[in-house]
Amino acid sequence: MAEEILRITGGQKLRGEITVQGAKNSALPIMAASMLCSGETVLYNVPRLTDVYAASRILNHLGLRCKIEASAAVINPAGISSAEIPDADMRAMRSSVMFLGPMLGRLKQCVLTMPGGCELGPRPIDLHLDAMRQMGVQIRESQGKIVCTAEHLHGARIPLPIPSVGATENIIMAAVLADGETVLTNAAREPEISDLAAFLNRCGARISGAGEGTVTVSGVESLHGTEYTVMPDRIAAFTWLCACACAGGTVCLSGTAPRDMESSLSVLRAAGCRLGICRDRIYLDGGQSLRSVRYIRTMPYPGFPTDTQALICAVLSTAHGTSMIEETVFESRYKHVGELLRMGADIRVSGRTAVITGVPALHGAELRAMDLRGGAALACAAAGAEGESVLRGLTHLDRGYDNFAETFNSLGGIAKRTAISASEHGKTGLEKRKC
Numbered sequence: 001m002a003e004e005i006l007r008i009t010g011g012q013k014l015r016g017e018i019t020v021q022g023a024k025n026s027a028l029p030i031m032a033a034s035m036l037c038s039g040e041t042v043l044y045n046v047p048r049l050t051d052v053y054a055a056s057r058i059l060n061h062l063g064l065r066c067k068i069e070a071s072a073a074v075i076n077p078a079g080i081s082s083a084e085i086p087d088a089d090m091r092a093m094r095s096s097v098m099f100l101g102p103m104l105g106r107l108k109q110c111v112l113t114m115p116g117g118c119e120l121g122p123r124p125i126d127l128h129l130d131a132m133r134q135m136g137v138q139i140r141e142s143q144g145k146i147v148c149t150a151e152h153l154h155g156a157r158i159p160l161p162i163p164s165v166g167a168t169e170n171i172i173m174a175a176v177l178a179d180g181e182t183v184l185t186n187a188a189r190e191p192e193i194s195d196l197a198a199f200l201n202r203c204g205a206r207i208s209g210a211g212e213g214t215v216t217v218s219g220v221e222s223l224h225g226t227e228y229t230v231m232p233d234r235i236a237a238f239t240w241l242c243a244c245a246c247a248g249g250t251v252c253l254s255g256t257a258p259r260d261m262e263s264s265l266s267v268l269r270a271a272g273c274r275l276g277i278c279r280d281r282i283y284l285d286g287g288q289s290l291r292s293v294r295y296i297r298t299m300p301y302p303g304f305p306t307d308t309q310a311l312i313c314a315v316l317s318t319a320h321g322t323s324m325i326e327e328t329v330f331e332s333r334y335k336h337v338g339e340l341l342r343m344g345a346d347i348r349v350s351g352r353t354a355v356i357t358g359v360p361a362l363h364g365a366e367l368r369a370m371d372l373r374g375g376a377a378l379a380c381a382a383a384g385a386e387g388e389s390v391l392r393g394l395t396h397l398d399r400g401y402d403n404f405a406e407t408f409n410s411l412g413g414i415a416k417r418t419a420i421s422a423s424e425h426g427k428t429g430l431e432k433r434k435c
């Protein structure tokens with residue numbers, strides 16, 4: 001079978017302006033939530049990603065009509081007829097579990113299997129299921145499927161043991177059409193949760209406190225359809241800033257929400273990057289030499305996001321001095337490190353801690369993306385490396401970046417995406433390079 005690879009020529013300074021894509025982690029739950037509405041929903045600023053197409057497939061399988069054209073998704077819930085998500089669609093991404101809350105809210109039943117997504121260590125869904133039980137849902141396992149039914153879906157007081165993003169979203173979506181009030185404490189505060197709540201409130205829901213630790217949802221009888229523009233993708237925005245920090249040059253990102261990115265921008269500043277912010281624009285001047293950042297700890301929002309950890313790892317690989325990162329959200333999110341070592345980086349990982357000793361330069365290598373953000377980090381590192389890199393595992397990148405190569409090239413980078421056949425595997429021209 002043919003595999004696609006990305007050849008990245010390192011050392012090209014990035015210059016220019018791009019508009020940042022809509023947020024994957026907001027578009028996906030909002031697409032699922034549209035099933036709660038009685039009328040048509042039109043979403044704008046929807047990124048063209050394989051995860052978005054997977055969400056569209058699930059909606060169509062359930063009997064709704066979802067059409068994606070350019071950056072808009074039109075979702076008509078009229079024909080909803082099935083309460084079961086096929087296993088293949090569940091495995092396609094983590095966000096398949098985002099249909100649990102809306103299906104229970106709308107149909108009072110949902111049959112699903114364990115979701116897929118990036119392998120970052122154990123990613124159970126126990127918090128989602130426990131919360132649904134507290135709202136009156138009976139859950140049993142049958143032939144490898146999780147069968148959820150609710151005779152009476154009701155509000156509840158739900159204290160989350162950890163502020164899980166997905167569980168917070170599922171609880172909100174199940175609660176909007178449930179009887180009575182739901183009070184969720186220790187809720188996740190990510191901006192994508194506020195975006196989901198803003199969408200639902202526009203449809204007639206009564207949600208307050210989204211984006212804070214306590215969220216209150218008063219159930220309503222029904223929701224109507226609406227038009228809504230998905231928020232900008234803060235992780236994609238940070239990716240392009242890191243690409244410029246690695247490669248040098250000056251870029252401007254428009255259509256961003258800088259206030260959602262404060263913790264990650266402050267780390268780039270600490271690493272010596274000059275940043276300018278003007279309303280929805282972020283400028284980065286990558287002309288300065290990079291310096292180490294003593295200690296970075298990934299945390300739920302508003303802390304430094306785990307989704308940007310791999311990206312900052314790539315940046316700090318060539319910073320002067322020693323940096324330390326502690327990953328507190330996921331158990332195993334350092335798969336990019338082995339690949340950065342192939343490029344000449346000096347990084348030691350012990351448990352959840354990575355110690356990065358900056359080297360003067362990285363060199364091009366044969367690389368494989370092991371997960372979405374790790375793959376993006378490798379592309380950033382390759383942009384700043386000497387010589388050419390070949391990146392495989394592009395299906396990961398396609399799950400989260402709307403045409404990565406085209407955007408990179410529009411900033412003056414050189415990345416060429418090509419298909420190689422099975423007989424060419426291992427013959428990318430770099431295999432003799434000493435790594």
Ligand code: EPZ
Nearest residue numbers: 025095122123124125126127128164165166307329330372
């Ligand atoms: C969301 O995943 C994002 N995905 C992730 O982005 C992001 O890394 C993560 O939040 C943290 O910010 C989407 O929004 C689609 P969690 P989610 O539930 O909801 C544990 C990307 O690259 N946990 O907040 O799955 C879990 O194991 C992706 O775009 C349980 O123990 O994350 C983890 O250690 C990758 N039981 C921690 O909580 C549960 O039932 C946080 O996970 C749920 C979670």
